[in-house]
Amino acid sequence: MTRPAPPATPDLPAPGPPPAGQPGAAPPAGQPAAAPVARFGPWAWCRWGWRQLTSMRTALVLLFLLAVASVPGSVLPQQGIDPQAVQQYYASHPALAPWLARLSLFNVFAAPWFAAVYLLLFLSLAGCVIPRTFRLAGAARQRPPRAPRQLARLPLAARYQTALSPDEALASAAALLSGRRFRLRTGDGWVSAEKGYLREAGNLLFHLALLALLAAICLGGMFGYKANRLLVVGGSFANTVTDLDAFHPGRAVSSADLQPFSMTLDRFAASYISSGQLRGQPSRFDAYIRYSPQPGAAWRRYDLRVNHPLSVDGLRVFLIGHGYAPMFRITDGTGAVVFDGPVPFIAVEQAGLTSEGVIKVPDARPRQLGFAGVFLPTAVDVNGRLGSAFPAPLNPVVSLVSYAGNLGMNSGAPQSVYQLDTAGLHQLPLPPRPLAPGQSVKLPDGNGTLTFTGYRPWISLAITYDPGTLPALIAGLTALAGLLLSFLVRRRRVFVRAAAGPGGATVVELGGLTRSDASGGFEDEFGRLAAALAQAHQAGPPAVTLTSPAQATAGAEPPVLDETTEGE
């Protein structure tokens, strides 16, 4: 935070300007020029560094850096969100991609430099907010200041005479102000009253909530996790590490911490706009699932939709994608059925959901078989090229390239289930012929038969567990409430002085001051208060004067609010 040089106060022995030649080290203008410069030891440097780190300016710069640093995360494909896209990026930018990977730009949110920014930001905010919290707690408990000597110089002032003695007048004034929930301080010939401490309470609340927000974010990072799963209609899965496609645990998450829920996908319905400019755009997705919160518990039905996640056991399951899984039955050269099931194909374009995928049959004999294929939901022939005209399966067709040989799966080297390693394979001489559901193709060289038996939709799910979400929400709302409170509540002060005047009468002087008039109306409040006091003192209506700001500053000496914590 900018710290306009405070008038030297006991708690802030500002370290003098750092030695020359330190860019950015210049203290804010107004720093006492005569500050001792002679010794600026390591301890002073530490203090100076800490002050810089915990200054609002640094926090804002870090926050800005954080925002800038997350830009590549939304511009470049991210490993954790869309690994397919990262692979595509590698394929299309073979020279650039390794360099981007070296800079962690495909995994921005886990990058060391990103962590550095947010850790510094956390440190900066905590270092800034914690000491402030203590000081605010002090301010909220503070007594009103002593009454200034010259009440007439205050922005609001009133004066009247009463027959009561000064002490009686002060006592009844104190009683009246106290009855209006002012906090009082009395002295010789004066009463000082202040109201609106809720502003400090609000400010305190805001700062505490800010700390809670930081803690909630840390909590989420430590104990939360994210996972992805692709689920074909008719299939089911359990929330265990073995059954997830991708798993990104927080620092303190082990595989035993996963909520043991299970889910089955019964049916998936997608509807698309069938005419007009938005033709082919999805209009609705419904995934009809059943889930069980834990083994042995009853299964419940749920309609999973976009932005309508399933909440189970504290975690949330989002529907984030869909596609088609064509189904194949493959018989090998020995006549054995070596494959019979759906294979998820991945959409390569959205307008027609043209999807690509591979089938691996490592246990086929005499040779392992592999197929790379394209699934077209609504196949159309455009100038001899097959394409998909619509995302719904109006004319589903699959087109395959067949391979035989060694799939390279038995060595144990990890291999993507979405890619075919063709190094050990040779393409089978087969004329390209699109297959409709139910159609078969006989593989040459005695390699067996493939039948395209149908297709099923699949959905992709994002499973997120973030125990910090609710605390963060509560902290955010509390921060907002505190902020509003500190904006809307005014702190206002009323001073009363009573002294024996000429002719035996007592002269009562009132002064009013508000330290900010965000919501206005202090003049009216002061006027009513003055009238009430005058009435209590059996005096005539008081003469209220409102000093204009110009007049007030014209005074040689502005009214002094004698607290050190007052302002900076």
Add this chain to the structure above:
Amino acid sequence: MSRPRPCPPGRSRPAAIRHRITEPRRATAAALVAVAALALTACSSGPIAQNTPASNGQGFVAGTAGITVFGHGSPQAPRVSGTTLGGSRLSLAQFRGHVLVLNFWGSWCTPCRAEAPVLAALSQHFGASGVRFLGVDIRDTPATAEAFQRDFRITYPSLNDPGDQIALDFASTVPPAGIPTTLVISRSGRIAARVIGGVSYQGLRSLIAATLAQRS
């Protein structure tokens, strides 16, 4: 940030105290919260059509290789039962009194394919010693799983577990943390050791031998 500033900027302030107030802190604090919220939401997911499938590079979570031997107080294996690929009912309780090697596998999983000959050989080697082997075939179809068993000449049974319910039953004790995972279960039904990742012949043989040497 040095000291509390109780006076936020207002619409109008008495000039008398104006010089004591500097404005930007409250406003910047509010801006800070707003920008922080913005920054944190920046990584939320986009619309459905933009997201291609959930999978990492290989489409499954491979375990970080490691052997864990549970000494005293080794956890009791959960009560698990299921249907084998052949269609018969089987429960872990039936293996009481035998050392049991429980292997989580799938025919599509490359490390599982690499370790399959080891498991086939060890199941033959220890057959006479009363050691039983049982597979749990996950995320698979019966056709491919049976082809796998034929291919690698695996003679012991496997439970068909396409929905991974058996791994889930183990989640509260010794969760299989990747594919493949192999558990060695003692005669009394306690989990003696866990291997995450492919097993080696020597490694698994010594784990089985050590468990056989235990009294219970």
